[in-house]
Every structure is written in C-alpha cells, then in structure tokens.
Amino acid sequence: MGEFIIWLLIIGIFFMVINSFKPKEKPPEPEKKPDPPTPPPKNDDTEYKQHVKDTIAVESLQGKSDEDIIKEHTSVTPEDIKAWKEDLLNNFSRLSKRNEELLINVGQLDMEVKWLRKTCKKFIGDDWKEKTGYKYL
Numbered sequence: 001m002g003e004f005i006i007w008l009l010i011i012g013i014f015f016m017v018i019n020s021f022k023p024k025e026k027p028p029e030p031e032k033k034p035d036p037p038t039p040p041p042k043n044d045d046t047e048y049k050q051h052v053k054d055t056i057a058v059e060s061l062q063g064k065s066d067e068d069i070i071k072e073h074t075s076v077t078p079e080d081i082k083a084w085k086e087d088l089l090n091n092f093s094r095l096s097k098r099n100e101e102l103l104i105n106v107g108q109l110d111m112e113v114k115w116l117r118k119t120c121k122k123f124i125g126d127d128w129k130e131k132t133g134y135k136y137l
Helices: 002-020 050-061 066-072 078-090 092-123 128-132
Strands: none
Touching: 050 066, 050 078, 050 092, 066 078, 078 092, 092 128
16 A cells, blocks of 8 residues: 555656646736827926916906016017916806815815824824824924
C-alpha cells in the first residue's frame, strides 16, 4: 500500500511538471477607446469668459468710465463694453442665476466651517486653533 501512494505522488508530480511547460493563454486585450476630439485653441487675450464680460458690463452700468475699464483690460474696446452691457440687460436672468448659485455655495461652505469648528472642538479641545495652527476660523 505504501508503494502505491508513492507511485501516485510521482505520477501527480509528473503531470504537474508537464502542465507547467504548456504556454499560458493571454487574456484578450481591452478595446481601445478613441481619443475625444480636442477643441481648437482659444486666444485668451481677445476672448473673455461670460462672467468676465458680465463683470465688466456691471462696472460700466455702475458708472465706471470706459477708459478705466479699458486700462484694466487692454484688449477691450468701447464697442465690446457696449455690446456686453446690452447683452447683460437683455439676459439679466443669467446674472441672477449665477448669484443664486453663489449664495448656495456660500451657505454650504458656511455649514462646513461650522461643522469643522464643532468637530475640532469636540475631538481636540477648546484650544484646537493653537494646537493645529489654524488661524482662519
């Protein structure tokens, strides 16, 4: 009986060695996704983002002179300022939506600051500002 077990072990080892020489199958390569198209480059000197245009238009409506605005933004022309003012007055809801978004963000940040103060006080102690070196809260 002992010889039989030894022969089974030898045969098992023999098959393990033979199987180790078989080439392993490679997993299939994942499909490559095409790169998204790149947008054309923008000239930052002449193209302004909408919130900058709105800010300039509001400054102009508040009475700031066109010459002062042109000094701050070198590539702005008086015609641009006039067009941006008209656009702002015609689409005033865009500015109020932006204001609402900012108010929501301020409220969320205020809640986070209050939570941070409460948590730091709870886990670090009343002198958490000195211990952490945090000076903004």
